[in-house]
Amino acid sequence: MAELIRVRTWAAALITLHLDASWSFAFDNAKTRAGLCNYTDKRISVSKYLAARYEDDEIHQVLLHEVAHALAGTRAGHGPRWKKVAAEIGYEGKRLHDGETASELAPWVGSCSAGHVHYRYRKPARPLACGKCSRRFDAAHLISWRERAVRRSAR
Ligand SMILES: [Zn+2]
Ligand SMILES: [Zn+2]
Incomplete structure (x- = not known):
């Protein structure tokens, strides 16, 4: 299982690398999805419940998935633009957190x-x-x- 403190560190590193200081990271309490990109608040969040259950690799992928949403923009959805950005930053799965x-x-x-x-x-x-x-x-x-x-x- 991924340790939450490390998840936070990776998230901060990815935000620094790919986004800018207007973005932040938080854990949330979701139980049915792993990650979320909130464009309004410019915040990427990850479910602390699922983070505790997932392996490091998986959480890293969830973070990349959400960072790609932030980069691709709110209208990109999971379409070609998001897919291209996601692949460029190292996202491998289609939707890794989708069972x-x-x-x-x-x-x-x-x-x-x-x-x-x-x-x-x-x-x-x-x-x-x-x-x-x-x-x-x-x-x-x-x-x-x-x-x-x-x-x-x-x-
Ligand atoms: Zn079992
Ligand atoms: Zn997504």
Whole structure:
């Protein structure tokens, strides 16, 4: 899981790199979406609930997704302009924080002994335990991973 203090540090670094001092970062309390780009307040926010549950890579991608919204502008939506900007700054997924899309597009599929299914865009570099079985790392709930073929056209 990502530590909130580190998420804040990455967010500040990305804002400095890609945006300007008029933008800020905050955690929010959303439970059904990971990130938000608020154009009115010029604020990028990330759900503290989901941040605590996601892996570092995923949160980094959520931040890039939202920074791309800030760069592309409010009217770009998830259209070509946003996609181009997002790709330029290193966003890899289509919508990494969207469960359905992740389940379709992520090449790495893992499951714990209880059968909870997990998806990753990259092979996890270290052993991961199932966050649904245990909130702390517990070797009894290790996830085993396999790589699958993913429709290229969809990525
Ligand atoms: Zn978006
Ligand atoms: Zn599990």
